[in-house]
Amino acid sequence: MLKKLNWGKLVVYSALVLFSLLYLMPIYMTIITALKHPVNISLTTAWKLPGNINWGSFAEAYNTLGPNFMNSLYLAVSATVISAILGSLNGYVFSKWKFPGNEIVFTLVLFGMFIPYQIILIPLFRVLRQLNLYGGIPGLALAHIVYGIPITSLIFRNFYARIPESMIESAQMDGAGFFGIYRRIILPLSAPGFVVVVIWQFTQIWNEFLWGITLTRHSANPITVGLAQLAGGQAVSWNLPMAGSLLAAFPVLIIYILMGRYFIRGLLAGSVKG
Amino acid sequence: MQFKSDKIVALLILLPSLILVGIFVYGFIGQTVYVSLTDWGKGAALAKNPEMNLIGLKNYGELFSGFLNSRFRQDLVNAVFYTLFLVSGALGVGLILAILLDRGPKGESVFRTIFLYPMSLSFIVTGTIWRWLLAPRGGINRLPTMIGLPAIGFRWLNSRQSILNFNWQNLPQITAIVVGAAFLFIAFRQWRSGLKKKGLLSLIPTLILLLWALWGARFTPEILPTPEQHGFNLATIGIIITAIWQYSGYTMALYLAGLRGISEDLREAARLDGANQFQYYLNVAIPILKPMTMSAIIILAHISLKMFALIFAMTGPDNAETSHPAVLMYLTTFRANNFAKGAAIAVVLFVMVAVFIVPYLISAYRERRA
Incomplete structure (x- = not known):
């Protein structure tokens, strides 16, 4: 059977397994620590499996983080839906209704996704206060929708660019206008584009922290802010932050595991060229 | 044949987004720049109409040379090191992973999923987890004990050691030497590619800069009243490792897409020329991956220049x-209510990011037009 040991393959597979262990190590540590009783957590036995399993950490973490979890859910769902619709319409115009200066305007819009958000934070804080939107989820959703315009427009624009011009033209021959073409040709072909954008925006919004901590009051804090407060401070018993981390990671991890292919597409779309 | 009225409808659909981006991106950037030139933050900073007087570049002057703002200068040095190490680390690890997966080993999709899942998590989640892993007498530090070695004693997140220290007063000279070295490199490349005259011309700025740095700077006044040491703080290593762990999957995906785009013919040609696997990657594949490397550098530099959540969660x-600086901007603005100085820090960050992003967007624009 083992006529010739293939050294090249052996090296590749051992390296892959070694790297995998390295990448999975943190999640292993998180799960075993979350399942331990606080009294059984010590630095010297940190890597050992829990002796008797304590599911209570999750309930306790949910007691503290439950409201934050729901805030993030409302925020992410509403902002993602509006973002996706806006992005689809913008992408449709940018790819199929080119106007003079189309590319320049598009580049200027794209710039908005590369700015460090510190540069807009102070005016954003001020404007939200003036609009009486500071502190709550609607204000945060507005920020995510506006600053989501560049990436969602980009993904849809690149996606629609592949729809042949001839299909648009023949629909125009049949008398379809701007909305007719969108409804009859663009929208039915849009499903994968929507999946990519929805996954991307949902993950981004769910994971966001800077606006969460600066633009919301305590009652409207998203999950990332809740987790940072739960885990912050010195005297923590680590089962709770670990259970909280799993709770905060749960929705995005599920999406990633089930729809990884689309997640990667969104990821690669972020590099504008290509 | 598009009808005129449809074109107007199309523009009307786009218009609200353009107005929003115009205000929230460009208008707000302008306002932050304006605020950074004022003294907003004295007394009732949060009043409906806070007092604001234009004071010119005073906030910037204080940040770069003020006695009380030495933390900003260390933060700036940290940001440069974070960027340097995150970019090079994620590029290196990502490339290795991509090459390992390139030939489609069994279970490829499982491995890809494992390497990329950290990318889907929030910095707050990964930061919380790694803070536990990097606890001084547990986690990573205890791993060697599993195979009978002594535990590591390094204090990942609260070491107070720092290396590569330099005196902030010497910053102009250091900058001059670095820029001079860059010109020297350009001159060398021009000389080698046959542009002898141009190469010699490029030597002139090198000479001027080096001369000034090594000799002339003695006669220019110091920017700080007292010497001030800044360097690479070893406590940042744990955060850098976490960031590399989280982002190397991204570079892997980028490189893997690039490697898969290389035609089988080219690979075959390299093989017929007698190149082994290693030579193929070094001489054929990596040069082809240059555009991916550029994209990754831009995206990663942009991420590490605004790094906030990960540091917040870890330390x-x-x-x-x-x-x-991103953390200091938050503290200065939202804890100390010193909006003007917070805005100035934000502008410095913005300029650093823009140096990477603007050329990138311009070249992408040219490519689309071509």
Whole structure:
């Protein structure tokens, strides 16, 4: 059977397994620590499996983080839906209704996704206060929708660019206008584009922290802010932050595991060229 | 044949987004720049109509040379090191992973999923987890004991050591030497590619800069009243490792897409020329991957120049050793209510990011037009 040991393959597979262990190590540590009783957590036995399993950490973490979890859910769902619709319409115009200066305007819009958000934070804080939107989820959703315009427009624009011009033209021959073409040709072909954008925006919004901590009051804090407060401070018993981390990671991890292919597409779309 | 009225409808659909981006991106950037030139933040900073007087570049002057703002300068140095190490680390690890997966080993999709899942998590989640892993007498430090070696004693997140220290007063000279070296490199490349005359011309700025740095600077006044040491704080290493762990999957995906785009013919040609696997990657594949490398550098530099959540989760906002201008901006603005100085820090960050992003967007624009 083992006529010739293939050294090249052996090296590749051992390296892959070694790297995998390295990448999975943190999640292993998180799960075993979350399942331990606080009294059984010590630095010297940190890597050992829990002796008797304590599911209570999750309930306790949910007691503290439950409201934050729901805030993030409302925020992410509403902002993602509006973002996706806006992005689809913008992408449709940018790819199929080119106007003079189309590319320049598009580049200027794209710039908005590369700015460090510190540069807009102070005016954003001020404007939200003036609009009486500071502190709550609607204000945060507005920020995510506006600053989501560049990436969602980009993904849809690149996606629609592949729809042949001839299909648009023949629909125009049949008398379809701007909305007719969108409804009859663009929208039915849009499903994968929507999946990519929805996954991307949902993950981004769910994971966001800077606006969460600066633009919301305590009652409207998203999950990332809740987790940072739960885990912050010195005297923590680590089962709770670990259970909280799993709770905060749960929705995005599920999406990633089930729809990884689309997640990667969104990821690669972020590099504008290509 | 598009009808005129449809074109108007199309523009009307786009218009609200353009107005929003115009105000929220460009208008707000302008306003932050304006605020950075004022003294907003004295007394009732949060009043409906806070007092604001234009004071010119005073906030910037204080940040770069003020006695009380030495933390900003260390943060700036930290940001440069974070960027340097995150970019090079994620590029290196990502490339290795991509090459390992390139030939489609069994279970490829499982491995890809494992390497990329950290990318889907929030910095707050990964930061919380790694803070536990990097606890001084547990986690990573205890791993060697599993095979009978002594535990590591390094204090990942609260070491107070720092290396590569330099005196902030010497910053102009150091900058001059670095820029001079860059010109020297350009001159060398021009000379080698046959542009002898141009190469010699490029030597002139090198000479001027080096001369000034090594000799002339003695006669220019110091920017700080007292010497001030800044360097690479070892407490940032844990944060850098976490960031590399989280982002190397991204570079892997980028490189893997690039490697898969190389035609089988080219690979075959390299093989027929007698190149082994290693030579194929070094001489054929990596040069082809240059555009991916550029994209990755831009995206990663942009991420590490605004790094906030990861540091917040791992060492808290008040830890000066591991801090970053993005963290200081938050503290200055929202804890100390010093809006003007917070805005100035934000502008410095913005300029640093823009140096990477603007050329990138311009070249992408040219490519689309071509």
